[in-house]
Structures are given as structure tokens and as C-alpha cells.
Amino acid sequence: MKKLYNDNLSNVPLSQLNDNVDEKLRDVFISPKICKMRRGKRAFEKTDKPVTQYKDVFLTDDTENRRIFLQGETGSGKTTFLAKMALDWCKESHMCSAKGNISHIFADLDVVQGFMFVFHITLKHSVKQFDVNTMIKKQIIDSIYAREDRKKAYILVNEIMKRERCLVLLDGLDEWTGPGDHHNLPTLVVDHSKCVMLFSTRPWTLAVGKIKHSEIGALLQLEGINKPFEFSRILLSRRVSKEDLNIKYAAFKHYIENQKLEKLLSSPMFLSTIVCSYADGIELNGSKCELYILLLESLFKKANLETRRFEQPPFPCFTGTKYIQPNIEHMNRLAELAFNLLFENAKENSLVFSNTELENFALTSGIVSATHNAFTVRSASFYMFIHFSIQEFLAAYHIARNTNLIDGVISVYLNRHKDANRDIAEVFTFMCGLEVVGAERLSSMMNERNALNDDSSCVFCDIIQEGYREAVANGHTNMSPKLSHFYIDMLNMKDLQSIWANNTANALSLCVDNDMETYANDDSASNMKIDLSLCSKLKILTLKGNGILIKGKYPIHVLLLSLPLLFIRYEVHCIFLF
Structure with a gap:
């Protein structure tokens, strides 16, 4: 053993x-x-x-x-x-x-x-x-x-x-x-x-x-x-010469800080992708979609050395790729399989290839692995994607190319599965980076389910925030995902304040915890601005901390009386903007 x-x-x-x-x-x-x-x-x-x-x-x-x-x-x-x-x-x-x-x-x-x-x-x-x-x-x-x-x-x-x-x-x-x-x-x-x-x-x-x-x-x-930069140095030491290591490592740290990639480094999978691509001269901007496209580039290269760039990339993250375009038909069919396996077939089913050429490509590239199926009398293979997140990215890519699936198969899936929002969280994040209009529609359907379930609201708020960040990293700065329950603190305030601005009229609950000892009376990210006069459906309001700016023409108790609130608690020094 x-x-x-x-x-x-x-x-x-x-x-x-x-x-x-x-x-x-x-x-x-x-x-x-x-x-x-x-x-x-x-x-x-x-x-x-x-x-x-x-x-x-x-x-x-x-x-x-x-x-x-x-x-x-x-x-x-x-x-x-x-x-x-x-x-x-x-x-x-x-x-x-x-x-x-x-x-x-x-x-x-x-x-x-x-x-x-x-x-x-x-x-x-x-x-x-x-x-x-x-x-x-x-x-x-x-x-x-x-x-x-x-x-x-x-x-x-x-x-x-x-x-x-x-x-x-x-x-x-x-x-x-x-x-x-x-x-x-x-x-x-x-x-x-x-x-x-x-x-x-x-x-x-x-x-x-x-x-x-x-x-x-x-x-x-x-x-x-625990120590992502130490791990980065270890990986770099395997990719560059000993004489160049210190210079390359210092430049890598500067690159990470400039591109604000620190939050991805705690994941060994993302860290190794970022470090090794950087060692090969490829720099990223914080987008998960770019990371997975980079991964697919490398996998496709194993199966087909032909190179060709997109004249019109289907999505921003495809720009600059050269091994995907020659294999785009294989990618499209694998994406359809990934989608079907995730949304239509039972979770335990393996991939079923009806095309030998596609099967050979999937195995040669390494995007799919095969193991012996010990439960069949005759020798057979059990196929699966090398990583579940690869399957999720490809499923999102298929949805982005076929947005009609959102109102069809995905709608049925959301209604059928109790924990569907959690199950497709990563798919939603990838969608935000690929096709923002479809992602907004999907967020609306997911939010309708979440609005009825307060217990999962905090989790869903995190899902929407991650999706929004991915959209911004891919240049979709005007994305407007739907969200009814807001849980805002110092760490997520910048992102959620932008999402709040587009959901104020339909928000059902708002919890702001800005627990900080000092704050600036300006437009910094540490200040949360709330226009209560626009909150026509707000039922739950919790405000705690400093730097929460309330906008309105009337004293706060008058504003609160005008709202359909069922619960309120506030421990806050408010600044009124008239």
C-alpha cells in the first residue's frame, strides 16, 4: 500500500x-x-x-x-x-x-x-x-x-x-x-x-x-x-534560473499588487496558474475567466499545435488566444456536454461521447480524464472533466452562447432544486465575465428564489458580489445584477454600494455594518450612502457603525415612518445630506 x-x-x-x-x-x-x-x-x-x-x-x-x-x-x-x-x-x-x-x-x-x-x-x-x-x-x-x-x-x-x-x-x-x-x-x-x-x-x-x-x-x-508569496517564490524557483530568481520574484510581487490579484493567491490552483503564466511572460488582470481560458489554451495545445487568432473574439477573455480558435468546434461541443451533465443529467453520470474524434481530442488534450469502470462486465471507461470548475466554466460558456437556455433549462433547474443558487454560483460568476446581459437575467431569476428565503440571503449576497467583481474585471463596468437582501460591511462596501444603486427601489432588507473607529466625510469607499426616500419596499433595516450617510429632506425618524418597515435597529452616527 x-x-x-x-x-x-x-x-x-x-x-x-x-x-x-x-x-x-x-x-x-x-x-x-x-x-x-x-x-x-x-x-x-x-x-x-x-x-x-x-x-x-x-x-x-x-x-x-x-x-x-x-x-x-x-x-x-x-x-x-x-x-x-x-x-x-x-x-x-x-x-x-x-x-x-x-x-x-x-x-x-x-x-x-x-x-x-x-x-x-x-x-x-x-x-x-x-x-x-x-x-x-x-x-x-x-x-x-x-x-x-x-x-x-x-x-x-x-x-x-x-x-x-x-x-x-x-x-x-x-x-x-x-x-x-x-x-x-x-x-x-x-x-x-x-x-x-x-x-x-x-x-x-x-x-x-x-x-x-x-x-x-x-x-x-x-x-x-498561509504564505502565498513564499509559495510563489518556490514555484518561480522551478521556472527561472537561480541568478534571475530575486529579480523575477520582486517584479512578480509588484505585478500582483498593481493588478490587485492578492485575493486569488490563497488558492493554490489559481496561484500556480498565475505564477507559471507570469514566468512564461503572460500577465493577467484578476479575471477568473481569463485564468480558465489560459488553462484551456494550454490543454488544447497538447491536442493540436495549430495556431490561429480570432478576428472577432466571441468574448473579451478570448482576445489574444491562439490555440482555442483552431479547436473552437471541439470546445463548443465539450461545453454542451458540460452543460448537459450539470443541468440536465443526473450528477453521477459520466460524459458520454457519441463522436470518436471529440473523444480523442478530449482525452489527448487532458480536459477529460478516463478511469476504468469496475462495475461493467466488459471493459469500459468512465469519463469526467479533470476538474469540476472546468466543467462549470464550459457550462457557463455554453449558456453565454445560447442565452435562451436561461429561460428554458436553467429556469426548470432553479425551480426543481432547493439549493440551486448555491449549486450554480460558480457558473453565474463565469457568466458575469462572459455575457453580462444573460448574467443579469440569470441574477434576476436567482434573486426571485432568494427573496423568498431569508436564511440564505447572506450567501446569495456574496454570490452576487463575486459575479459583479468578475464582470468588472472583464470590462463590464455597467453590470446591474438583481439583489433584494443586502449585507454590507467594510470589506464589500465598494462593490455592493454600486449594486445597491440599481436595486434601491426593490430592496427588501438592508444590513450595513460599518464598524470602524474613524471615517472620512467624503466619497471614499468607507462611507455608505443611502437614499431612504427611494426604498419603497424596504422591510428590514439594520445600521451599525460610522460613516453611513443618509440622504433625505426630513429627519431620520420621519423618513423611517414613511417606509413599510417591519424591523429596524440602528446604532450609528448619521450625516444627513440635503
């Missing part, structure tokens, strides 16, 4: 742009930013307790957690962290930086090595299965032993799991679907009660409420990496 892990998990690609160039994980690993979540009355809440040692993962107040969840957004490093844990069990103990300094983060390897066995499972390869024992058989034992030896190994592993303390790492719960019965999680049999399970997942999987709080022994939040 250790040989299997060392063969399959010990190397990681430097960049999503080129899977062929990889490095030993221990040479490029840098400490992840993980914190503990605490159980609140209605939901888990983030704490300021960092997790820097394995004992913090497995123990809470000296009590071992039996079922642990590690949640993080796409590309935050969940898969890498679980791979590191499996390798640490294999005594791959010298995790160090490029400078050769041994890391003190997650250095207590005795905690992981205290388990008799560590079983590393990739859940997207075990869709429709719920029994962890079956997953171990299919993914691990069948990969180690020839057919005639497997039966003995099955029996042995079962006996070990009955008697010994083992760790089961289950990577990608958000990409797993159960058999359709009452199983919302992969499960261990009662007889294996000494085993510990650790799941990695995207946050929405836990947010939808299918997993009970009682099923969560401990919840950890992975927010990327």
Missing part, C-alpha cells in the same frame, strides 16, 4: 497549465491555512483557532474525533493535504520548503503513523457506492493484488479494520453521489468502530443540510495557503 501511495501521490504538477511538469510534493508543500469550526445553534461558525498539527485535526479536548470534515473551496488544496497525510503515514517525513528548511507545520507525524493503516479513497471513483469497505477493495486492494490473491486480501483487511485503529481518507465528498437511498455519506460497518474517517469537501455539501450536525465529529475550514 505504501508503494501504491508513493507511486500515485508523491508528485504534484507545478501548474494546472502543464501536468507533465511535476515536482515532489515534499519539495513544494507549504503550510495550509486551516482553522477549526465550532458548532453554533443553527450552523457551524468559524473560529480563530488555527490548525497546525495533526493532533489538532484528530483531537478535540483530548477526545478523538471519529468523523472529521475538511471543507474548502475549489482549488484550495484539499486533495494535496490528504495526499500529504497519506505520504506522512508512509514515513515521507521531510516536508520542506525550497530553501531546505524542515517545516514545523504538521510535523507531528507520530499522530498519523499511530494508525495501523491509512486508506486513501477518491470518492468520484466510487459514485453509487456507500460502503467504505467496497471502496477500499476496488481502489486499493484491486490495484495491489492480482485477481487470484484478492480474496485473501479482502478477508485480511476486514480483520485488521475490526481490531486495529485505522484512518480512512475520503477525498471529494462534493463529487460523490450515493445509491439514492437513505445514505447521505459513505459509511463503515459497525464492526469497524475503531476506524476514523476524514472527508474533504466543498462547503456547499454541508450547507445544503443533508448531513446532520450529529454526523459531524469535527469540522475544519481550509482557506488555501
Whole structure:
């Protein structure tokens, strides 16, 4: 098993742009930013307790957690962290930086090595299965032993799991679907009660409420990496000469600050794309769409070296590309498949190719991966996009080219699925960067659903804000997404104030928390301007802090009486503008 892990998990690609160039994980690993979540009355809440040692993962107040969840957004490093844990069990103990300094983060390897066995499972390869024992058989034992030896190994592993303390790492719960019965999680049999399970997942999987709080022994939040610029230097050191490293690194930091890309650097996936593209002389402006187009450029190049530029790029982010145009028909058909898989077909279904040429292109380019399907009598392959976010981008691209789908298939999807707004959040963000008119229409439909559900309003407000930022990064500065419930603080005030200006008349609730000790009486981003006379539908108003400017011809109590408010609370020094 250790040989299997060392063969399959010990190397990681430097960049999503080129899977062929990889490095030993221990040479490029840098400490992840993980914190503990605490159980609140209605939901888990983030704490300021960092997790820097394995004992913090497995123990809470000296009590071992039996079922642990590690949640993080796409590309935050969940898969890498679980791979590191499996390798640490294999005594791959010298995790160090490029400078050769041994890391003190997650250095207590005795905690992981205290388990008799560590079983590393990739859940997207075990869709429709719920029994962890079956997953171990299919993914691990069948990969180690020839057919005639497997039966003995099955029996042995079962006996070990009955008697010994083992760790089961289950990577990608958000990409797993159960058999359709009452199983919302992969499960261990009662007889294996000494085993510990650790799941990695995207946050929405836990947010939808299918997993009970009682099923969560401990919840950890992975927010990327602690020292993104240090990681950038490590990656650059693999791409430029030692003599040029200091100059290139200083120039890279200046580039990041000028382009305001800092917020993307906490994600290892985005950071590696930005760093490696920069090392190759390609500079970005903060757009997610540009990042994914860059990624597709590199993938398409693997399948077809022909180059040709667009005379009229279909969307701004396509400008300057040269490998996409010769492959645009393949991209369009893959985008349609991505859309169908996301919005029309069951989540567990794999891609189905009816065209051999498209299948060959998808596999050759690396945009699609294939694994052996162990559940068929005859040899067959199971196809999937290399990353779920790639599928989401291509689905958004297909919608941008066919905006009639918004009032058709997507409308049906929104009405059919309770958590549809969360499910398509990334698709919406990409849409904002590609086709702003369609994105505005989609935001209106999503907002209609959200206006009826106050519990998810804060989350939806974040979704709209992310979409707006993506639109601006792609030159769509006049985008007017729809939003009824506003939750505004110092960090999002600039963006949401612009969105508020176009939604004032239809806003249902407004919560402004400008908790700052000092403020300037000017047009800075720290001041929130509210014209209450235009808020004809406002029912909930909460104002807190300083620098909130109220516009109106009457005293505030007169203005408030004129509104259909059901709830109001304000602790604010107001400045009236007449």
C-alpha cells in the first residue's frame, strides 16, 4: 500500500497549465491555512483557532474525533493535504520548503503513523457506492493484488479494520453521489468502530443540510495557503534560473499588487496558474475567466499545435488566444456536454461521447480524464472533466452562447432544486465575465428564489458580489445584477454600494455594518450612502457603525415612518445630506 501511495501521490504538477511538469510534493508543500469550526445553534461558525498539527485535526479536548470534515473551496488544496497525510503515514517525513528548511507545520507525524493503516479513497471513483469497505477493495486492494490473491486480501483487511485503529481518507465528498437511498455519506460497518474517517469537501455539501450536525465529529475550514508569496517564490524557483530568481520574484510581487490579484493567491490552483503564466511572460488582470481560458489554451495545445487568432473574439477573455480558435468546434461541443451533465443529467453520470474524434481530442488534450469502470462486465471507461470548475466554466460558456437556455433549462433547474443558487454560483460568476446581459437575467431569476428565503440571503449576497467583481474585471463596468437582501460591511462596501444603486427601489432588507473607529466625510469607499426616500419596499433595516450617510429632506425618524418597515435597529452616527 505504501508503494501504491508513493507511486500515485508523491508528485504534484507545478501548474494546472502543464501536468507533465511535476515536482515532489515534499519539495513544494507549504503550510495550509486551516482553522477549526465550532458548532453554533443553527450552523457551524468559524473560529480563530488555527490548525497546525495533526493532533489538532484528530483531537478535540483530548477526545478523538471519529468523523472529521475538511471543507474548502475549489482549488484550495484539499486533495494535496490528504495526499500529504497519506505520504506522512508512509514515513515521507521531510516536508520542506525550497530553501531546505524542515517545516514545523504538521510535523507531528507520530499522530498519523499511530494508525495501523491509512486508506486513501477518491470518492468520484466510487459514485453509487456507500460502503467504505467496497471502496477500499476496488481502489486499493484491486490495484495491489492480482485477481487470484484478492480474496485473501479482502478477508485480511476486514480483520485488521475490526481490531486495529485505522484512518480512512475520503477525498471529494462534493463529487460523490450515493445509491439514492437513505445514505447521505459513505459509511463503515459497525464492526469497524475503531476506524476514523476524514472527508474533504466543498462547503456547499454541508450547507445544503443533508448531513446532520450529529454526523459531524469535527469540522475544519481550509482557506488555501498561509504564505502565498513564499509559495510563489518556490514555484518561480522551478521556472527561472537561480541568478534571475530575486529579480523575477520582486517584479512578480509588484505585478500582483498593481493588478490587485492578492485575493486569488490563497488558492493554490489559481496561484500556480498565475505564477507559471507570469514566468512564461503572460500577465493577467484578476479575471477568473481569463485564468480558465489560459488553462484551456494550454490543454488544447497538447491536442493540436495549430495556431490561429480570432478576428472577432466571441468574448473579451478570448482576445489574444491562439490555440482555442483552431479547436473552437471541439470546445463548443465539450461545453454542451458540460452543460448537459450539470443541468440536465443526473450528477453521477459520466460524459458520454457519441463522436470518436471529440473523444480523442478530449482525452489527448487532458480536459477529460478516463478511469476504468469496475462495475461493467466488459471493459469500459468512465469519463469526467479533470476538474469540476472546468466543467462549470464550459457550462457557463455554453449558456453565454445560447442565452435562451436561461429561460428554458436553467429556469426548470432553479425551480426543481432547493439549493440551486448555491449549486450554480460558480457558473453565474463565469457568466458575469462572459455575457453580462444573460448574467443579469440569470441574477434576476436567482434573486426571485432568494427573496423568498431569508436564511440564505447572506450567501446569495456574496454570490452576487463575486459575479459583479468578475464582470468588472472583464470590462463590464455597467453590470446591474438583481439583489433584494443586502449585507454590507467594510470589506464589500465598494462593490455592493454600486449594486445597491440599481436595486434601491426593490430592496427588501438592508444590513450595513460599518464598524470602524474613524471615517472620512467624503466619497471614499468607507462611507455608505443611502437614499431612504427611494426604498419603497424596504422591510428590514439594520445600521451599525460610522460613516453611513443618509440622504433625505426630513429627519431620520420621519423618513423611517414613511417606509413599510417591519424591523429596524440602528446604532450609528448619521450625516444627513440635503
